[in-house]
Amino acid sequence: MKMKNIVSILFIGLLFTGCEKTIDLDYKSNQSRIIIQGNITNGAGPYYVKITKSIPLKDTGSYPVIDDAVVTISDDAGNSEVLTAGGNGTYHTNALAGVEGRTYTLTVQAGNQTYSAQSTMPKRVPFDSIRVETHIVTGETEYSIIPVYPDPLTKGNNYRFVLWLNNKLINQHLIQNDEVRNGVANSVRLEINDDDIEFKPGDSVTLQMQCIDKNVALYYRTLALISDSGPGGGTTPNNPPNNISNGALGLFSAYTVETKSVVMP
Secondary structure, three states, X not given: OOHHHHHHHHHHHHHHHHOOOOOOOOHHHOOOOEEEEEEEEOOOOOOEEEEEEOOOOOOOOOOOEOOOOEEEEEEOOOOEEEOEEEEOOEEEOOOOOOOOOOEEEEEEEEOOEEEEEEEEOOOXXXXXXXXXXXXXXXXXXXXXXXXXXXXXXXXXXXXXXXEEEXXXXXXXXXXXXXXXXXXXXXXXXXOOOOOOOOOOOOOEEEEEEEEEOHHHHHXXXXXXXXXXXXXXXXXXXXXXXXXXXXXXXXXXXXXXXEEEEEEOO
């Protein structure tokens, strides 16, 4: 068993030994709520918004979709577009462009309610390369994956990384920032939960680097604490703090994107 797994087990054991508490689930407060997922990037459009409704915890099945909403995205440069409904709860842009430095506002009118969210697309930080380091731990080879990028001197940058292993999406939430190391080339590895995956020589690893704003970063950091295996960009029963008004679940994110790949040594 790997050392960090042993530490995790001991830590969890201490948590449950130190206190006991009976928790009653309040199903009355677990009512259906609207879920809004929307993204806009510096890449070519169209950009998409997905709208569904949550289901009570005690129920099973897929989330019902909302196809009759009015969805608008505007920016602080005076551009605005009403998105086209594409069925299955999806809405897409036709002409709106994602531009670094602009703040985007999403407005959704569904039923008799209005929901809104804002996200600022940061300036793109170049994604230079992926560095792979190997270490022998208790006779096993451990891999460290380090995204190399030059963090700007201006503090407050946040980064999200989406990981594919051999073209399979790995559902983990990988976030970095410059709170500790500001204005230098990154040398910090990604905190990948290798209980879910196993790297081998010859594996293909792809990373998508997203420069995100602070509210989006908080959402994904909290989501990582809740569960390292939730769907990327998805919601969980314990929804983290988001940037959408009026009690909606989900997230609206404007971000830059760049992708690199490497073969594991």
